[in-house]
Amino acid sequence: MTATYAVSDVHGHPEKLTAALQEAGLIDAEDNWSGEDARLWFLGDFFDRGPDGIGVLRMVRRLAEQAADGTGEVHVLLGNHEILALGMRKFGDTFVPHEGITSRSFERSWALNGGQDRDQELLTDEDVAWLIDRPMLGLDADHLLMHSDTEEYLAWGNSIEEINAAARSDLHSDSIVVWWEMWRRMTSRYAFRGEAGPVIAAELLERLGGRRIVHGHSIVADQLGIDPAYLTGPLLYSDGLALGIDGGTFDGGPCLVVKLLPI
């Protein structure tokens, strides 16, 4: 049976990603795809916090090409930090029009959320064109894959196809208001935690398909109340309806390459 894997929130640490993918047997000693017919899902947040987001993006793009040339599949979903990096490049310090007294800009949020000058300098038009055609959501067997632990994706539509199409249209927009709303939606979190968590997770699965949500974005160690350095695996929670896989790579935690087992 074909093995399926997911990894998220590499946040500028290509060396940790490389080591983890080698350990999983998905790349060889020269960092080339060796996953044969395996499927690998990247759940976004390549940029910011760590020093080399561009290095992560380059590796992800290369593996996607190599897998496509062979028998494997590499799928890439967007995270909120892709929206942030692209928004920074596109709008810089332009203020976002809104009612209220605080001044918001992508530059301000980018600086507050670990934005790296080097990533901005090395990001090419071609990278941007590739990124703005990536989806937000995916479905693989019974796993519903997304970056953020939020139900805000439903604001784009009522099916994976509708949501990906509407988000793609937003990503091709030149409106700062549209871009800021994307950033806001994808920055929300913790929807599947607490008492209401399983209800929200179940509703999302009912509407979009799958039997378990797999997400990144919120560091698993925080939920467990431990230091990320002590984390050894993903966290299944919300009555088994959600699997959190963000190991906190940038914060001393492991880069988790998680094998998705049949449910």
Ligand SMILES: [Mn+2]
């Ligand atoms: Mn995130």
